Amino acid sequence: MVTQHWWVGVLGLLLLCACENDMQKVAALGRRTQTPEEAHGIDAYMSQGGKMKARLLAPYMLRYQQDTQRIVFPRSLHCDFYDSLLNIESILDARYGVYYENMNKVYLRDHVKIINLVKKDTIYCEDLYWDQNTGWFYTHHYVEVHRATQAYSGTGMRATQDFNNVFLDSASGHLKVQNDQLP
Template identity: 45%
Template sequence: MIFRSLLPVLAGSVLLYSCENSQAEIDAYTKRVQMQEVAQDVESYLSQAGKMKARLKAPLMYRVMSDSQYLEFPNSLHVDFYDDSTRVETWLDSKYGKYFENLDKVYLRDSVVIVTVKGDTLRCHDLWWDQNKAIFYTDSVATYRSPGNNISGGRGMEATQDLKTVTFRSPLGDMVVSSSGFAEAP
């Protein structure tokens, strides 16, 4: 009779002590897997609605598949943006880039330069490119030079992809202001 009442206690204690894993074994079983593909000398084309919008070239690309998928360009990248007639209207160079596939956004950093065929030039340390809105933006310092050598800059900037509209949130530097309060035309 006593044996029958001790049998469940004995079986439970055997089960508790027999299932033992080290923390390293548990971490190995529950570790998230991050798969990575590597490509060299990449040339890729972006089209929307059947029209070619951009061509990307990079010496090295990593495609990382984890919780959030992204493409990483650790050595540099060059992008040509096309108009509706597939003529290059803007090009971009950066030493580093990361494309977040789920967001359709690209993060660029380290010597980011954007130039239009008209000669507009935008330079900054880091920049976001929103493909859906066709805009560039940054919270860091950026400088913009127009074809007439007018230079403007500031902290925080938003620009259309073709650089036809460039807006600085906090302009830096000297500005000429007339008595009416508006900047005079150069």
Template identity: 45%
Template sequence: MIFHHPYKKIFVTALLTGCFFIVACENTEQQIKDLTSRRIGVEEGKDISINYSVGGKTKATLTAPVMLRYQDTVPYTEFPKKIHADFYDINLTIESKLDALYGRYMETESKIFLRDSVRLFNNKGDTLYCNELYWDRNRIGREFYTDKPVRIRTKTHIINGTGMEAPQDFSGWNIYNPRGTLKVPASDFPQ
């Protein structure tokens, strides 16, 4: 092959070099999936345990198998597999326990959203069952609340309703729309 014009040599060289780079830059499907599945701005923790304290006194201990902290415009922390919390009184005795399959902590609001098989227990043996529940540390005396259906099982009653609020120790509660039959002793009625 004889080149009479110097631009033809440059063109052919550039064409061959370009073809080489196109062939050399090939990724497998798995490599492409690995590159695109990486999360940007996400911190991941496994088998975590977090102690929440106020004024140097432990108020709660939270455990979860997986924690994802998202560095978004509004940062939040997600517990996608399961979440458990123990809440303590002033003597560091557990006063209530909480379990859920999913939790999300909204940092700017100091609020936790819980969903899927939510259960809250107290020392008296009372248990709250619901599908969605919030814990808000700014709602002193009524930290737990929901507007969804709830079921509370005590040693003597099963109470159903929609909407509820309760203190962190789950020592009492207010159900907004109760349903079902409740046995009330005659001594509780005014005379």
């Protein structure tokens, strides 16, 4: 009986000798790798309370659903914002953008330009954050503000999303001030 099942013992010895795990490979088994969702030729309409608020155009989009859910526009984006009568009120352009879904924050960079068509105001900057929860735009870098009657620039800006209130940390430029507005 011992001679007939010798191969079982040899096979057991081979299995014991062959079992060696690479700890990095074992740890990688538990990790999930997820490729982003990808879309081309984006033409999206955004509404709030049943009313159209904006139209987003982008040639390419990536959506990541990992720890920080985000939508990335790596090849530029253009957004038209509408008033209650569906007239374009303002325009936003940037070469790169990220929307952080869970935080309601937007980060824009590379030739950011915002134009308010009603007030004839334009803001140029290299990067810009938009906190949709608070309704504020901000940047820590160089910014140019062009209003209908004045232009100024500076480093660092905070502004309400309607740009009625714009605060520069360090400003320079030409401001037109009424005599009754001087201290």
